[in-house]
Amino acid sequence: MIGRIWPIAIGIVTDSIKRKVVYVVLVFAGFLALAIPSLPNYGLGVESAVFREVALALAFVTALVVSLSLAANRVPGEVERRTVYNVVAKGVSRWEYLVGTWTGVFLVSGGAIAAFAVIEQVVAVITYGDPMWRLWEGALAIWLEMGVISAFAVAVSSRTGPVVVVTASLAALFAGHSRSTLLGGEGALALKPFTISLDSFNVVNPVAHGSGVPGVYVLSMLMVFVGLSAACLIVGSLVFSRRDL
Amino acid sequence: MDDYAEAAVLIANARKTYRPVVGAVHRDAVSDVSISVDRGAIHGLLGPNGAGKTTTLKMLLGLVRPTAGTFRILGEDSTRPAGRRRVGFMPEQPYFPQHLTAAHALKLYAQLAGVPRGEIGSRTSALLERVGLAGRDKTTLLTFSRGMLQRLGIAQALINEPEVVILDEPASGLDPVGQRDVRNLMLELRDSGVTVLLSSHQLSEVEAVCDQVSILNAGRVAVEGDLDDLLNVEGRSSVRAKVPGDTLPPPVAALAGSVAVSGGLWVFSVADKDVRAAVDGIDDAGGRTLAVAPMRDSLEDYFARMLAETAGEADER
Structure with a gap:
């Protein structure tokens, strides 16, 4: 099983490197460098907190662009170009193919986020003389959230094309972070147990302004990540297994 | 099994x-x-x-x-x-x-x-x-x-x-x-x-x-x-022979079908029961029989004929 999932994942990583996905990271790193002079000039502590917020936001956008561009195109592209035939005919289960695809996207987004975090640290050391290690906690939360989003995108892509996948994923991302706004403060709150929230991955406050993310909270984030990702991939696999290629 | x-x-x-x-x-x-x-x-x-x-x-x-x-x-x-x-x-x-x-x-x-x-x-x-x-x-x-x-x-x-x-x-x-x-x-x-x-x-x-x-x-x-x-034509054989002159000997011509000739080399089909008579006829005319083999359709001809036959059946369904 792992012997079939892993080569698919590594194939995506290799392909991403050759397609120079790293350029996305460099572009957003450039935005970060450009943003520094425009940060409000408060006292030193406040200014570095604002920098951390901006850095996390740009890391999030970088990871989202990388994850969605890979997850939305991979399965529809392979089905359209029929490269999936060679894989499925080799005795690879369709769920193994989907999980391998997701694993590859997850690894690439992890690499992009890690690269961005390193750039953030270098900028932080140069500008503020502080490596800001807490940014890695934010990077982990972003990576886990991208894992859920890319699992959702891969699941949707098992049946539809890239445009629908990107639209649906952005809608899910918006809805996942807007539970309180969408449900309002009164009667609709009864629906709360039926809605899925991605707010668990929002650690901007403890990373930018507080004293970091507690270990127990990281554990609970991991559980939410595993549960939501698995649910998306199970649904995607069921849909994909019924599809004619 | x-x-x-x-x-x-x-x-x-x-x-x-x-x-x-x-x-x-x-x-x-x-x-x-x-x-x-x-x-x-x-x-x-x-x-x-x-x-x-x-x-x-x-x-x-x-x-x-x-x-x-x-x-x-x-x-x-x-x-x-x-x-x-x-x-x-x-x-x-x-x-x-x-x-x-x-x-x-x-x-x-x-x-x-x-x-x-x-x-x-x-x-x-x-x-x-x-x-x-x-x-x-x-x-x-x-x-x-x-x-x-x-x-x-x-x-x-x-x-x-x-x-x-x-x-x-x-x-x-x-x-x-x-x-x-x-x-x-x-x-x-x-x-x-x-x-x-x-x-x-x-x-x-x-x-x-x-x-x-x-x-x-x-x-x-x-x-x-x-x-x-599928391709062998049941009951008929294909004969290749060198025969002098512009025509097949009359006893052979009477038996032969699907005749083709090029440079003195004749290729024709005969019923299996007439093979001996055709070979004797070629010998008597001073010719030489080069090969006798079961007659075989080309796959292309067979395929085209089969499609024409089954097209009617498909229409009936």
Whole structure:
């Protein structure tokens, strides 16, 4: 099983490197460098907190662009170009193919986020003389959230094309972070147990302004990540297994 | 041993119905196809466009969900992934991730097929050489021509040393030398005990290598059997002879049919019971009989005639 999932994942990583996905990271790193002079000039502590917020936001956008561009195109592209035939005919289960695809996207987004975090640290050391290690906690939360989003995108892509996948994923991302706004403060709150929230991955406050993310909270984030990702991939696999290629 | 265990490939009562949008008429891409491929044989799958060949192969390989039917390869249910692990498949016009090199692509498919890590390198080199791509292992597939991708497609189908190989139009896009190489490769595979199921439009290719054929038309098997049995014209023999003069001797001409002549070489058919009389007639006229063999249709003629015959039956259905 792992012997079939892993080569698919590594194939995506290799392909991403050759397609120079790293350029996305460099572009957003450039935005970060450009943003520094425009940060409000408060006292030193406040200014570095604002920098951390901006850095996390740009890391999030970088990871989202990388994850969605890979997850939305991979399965529809392979089905359209029929490269999936060679894989499925080799005795690879369709769920193994989907999980391998997701694993590859997850690894690439992890690499992009890690690269961005390193750039953030270098900028932080140069500008503020502080490596800001807490940014890695934010990077982990972003990576886990991208894992859920890319699992959702891969699941949707098992049946539809890239445009629908990107639209649906952005809608899910918006809805996942807007539970309180969408449900309002009164009667609709009864629906709360039926809605899925991605707010668990929002650690901007403890990373930018507080004293970091507690270990127990990281554990609970991991559980939410595993549960939501698995649910998306199970649904995607069921849909994909019924599809004619 | 029952048919399920004995045949290398067994397809029984395969059917695929596409149910498009609500209100549209259901369409049977495959109505009722049953095929049995003997172990160690090369079996040709023929048919006009839209006959259901590719859909049948896709159902066999789990790429398309069958509406009905049984699909076995080497006795195992091939619609399940585990049933396809001893199979090599080359789709029509194979495509690959274009940013990989030839060696990386073969390595990927070897890993997916469960080839032991230590054997991947040697198998990759050997196969690239076997399909005429020696020295191209580090070339990016983006720069490969159609024919080179076709050759790589054959290599990926063989990377797991399969016992059954399924080839969909393997010679498509290849130059004449490449087509000959593919024919020789199929014959080599058969000689080493591998079963080959070949779907092709190239009748000369099928006639040259296949032991058995199934001809599909309108989603059904119109004809199935040994190629020799199908093409040999029962009760007639073909005679090749050198005869002096511009005409056949009258006793021979009275017996001969389908006469053709070129440069004093005559080719004609006679009823089996008249072969002796025809040979004697040629001898008496001072001629020489070069060969007498069972009369055989060309596959092209047989195919065209069979399609014309079954077209009427399909219309009646």
